[in-house]
Every structure is written in structure tokens, then in C-alpha cells.
Amino acid sequence: MKKIQILGTGCPKCRKLTELAEKAADELGIAYELIKVTELDEIMRFGVMMTPGLAVDGEVKAAGRIPDVEEIKKMIA
Amino acid sequence: MAECCGGGNRLVYACSGGADVGEIADRVARKLVKTGFARPSCLAGVGGHVPGFVASATGDVVNIVIDGCSVACALKTLEQVGADMTHFVLTDMGLKKGRTPVEDAVIDRIAETIRIKSSGRVEESPASTHDGCACGGC
Ligand code: SF4
Secondary structure, three states: OEEEEEEOOOOHHHHHHHHHHHHHHHHHOOOEEEEEEOOHHHHHHOOOOOOOEEEEOOEEEEEOOOOOHHHHHHHHO | OOOOOOOOOEEEEEOOOOOHHHHHHHHHHHHHHHOOOOEEOOHHHHHOOOHHHHHHHOOOOEEEEEEOOOOOHHHHHHHOOOOOOEEEEHHHHOOOOOOOOOOHHHHHHHHHHHHHHHOOOOOOOOOOOOOOOOOOOO
């Protein structure tokens, strides 16, 4: 099962990224677990200095921007 | 608990080299963070290809990069990951490598110059240094 982590404290950008990541994973039809990482200390431990961030299986794929669904699909596939 | 959202989308990096101008670059970067003008990042994280730092540098951000001299180590580090940046070289700003005292007056003057030259590249919402979710404003 893929672990998709949304790194952000819950601002509109983080919520948008969550929505797009769910859409991307659903369209791929994969089994996934979506985890929201909201504590700033934990976010910083990923080396993410600008949110929102997206990590897949613990590896940061994007930060400080909102990739589109197609790009997210490639990140989580 | 951090509040959302603290501010701007500027990240600052310094070469932090061993020379006086490298140390001044470092102090200036810290000053820009302390005054809320930019958020901190880590050049070593980018150089080490730590995914979070690379992703942050290549996000929708304004990277302010401060090098002590024209060897431009910080610029070259960020170029390796394809990051865009606003670049400053302290020896191009009148400092002499090996002959500049690392003192507050110099740091304040350089920080102010960088602040003025970097303003306008993003909406003016000062980055919070403590709270803020680091989202660059929402
Ligand atoms: S840019 Fe100049 S001062 Fe900075 S680390 Fe490189 S050689 Fe040293």
C-alpha cells in the first residue's frame, strides 16, 4: 500500500493538494493510505522549508507548490 | 501549534564559506530570516540532494542566494538542482574578500540592500519567523 503524506498545517493550499492527491490515487486505482502531517517540526524533518509538500512512501516529491493530478500520478505510480 | 499562513515565499541561502565574506553572507541570511523578510533553508541540504530541500528550492518560491565572492559556491549548488534564484555576490557589492570586518554595520547594510533589491518579486507579506505554516501565503 502506498503511503501518501501531505505536509502542511492545514491551509487552503494543503487542502487543495490533499484533494488532488486523492483524485490522482483514485484514478490510478491503487491502494493507498493518505496521511496529513501537520506538525511543523515533523514537516521540517522532511527538509520541507516551504509547504505544501507531498511525500510518497516517506520521500518528498514536491514542496512549495501544487502539482497537477497528472504530475501527482507520476509521483505516486 | 503553528498558525497558517505566515507569509512570503522567499527562501534564503548563504554560501557560509570560511572567508570573512562567507561569514558575512551567513550572517546576512540569518538577519533576513530574523527580520521576517525570508524563510530559512539549508544549502547543505540542497547540496546533499536531500529530497525535501531540493523540492523546496524548486517549488514556487523566490530563492535569495548570497555568495561571499565570485566563486559563487551557493549559486552553483542551487544550479545543480535547476533552481531559479535571485543572486547576490558580496564582493560585487563592495566588500573585499579577506579585508572586511565581520561586524553589524556591514551586515545591516548588506541585508538592507538585498531586502530592497529582492522586494517586489513577491507580494509583500513578511514571512513569519516562528509561526506560520511555511506555505508562502494562502
Ligand atoms: S562563494 Fe566565495 S566565500 Fe563563499 S564559499 Fe565559495 S569561495 Fe567561499
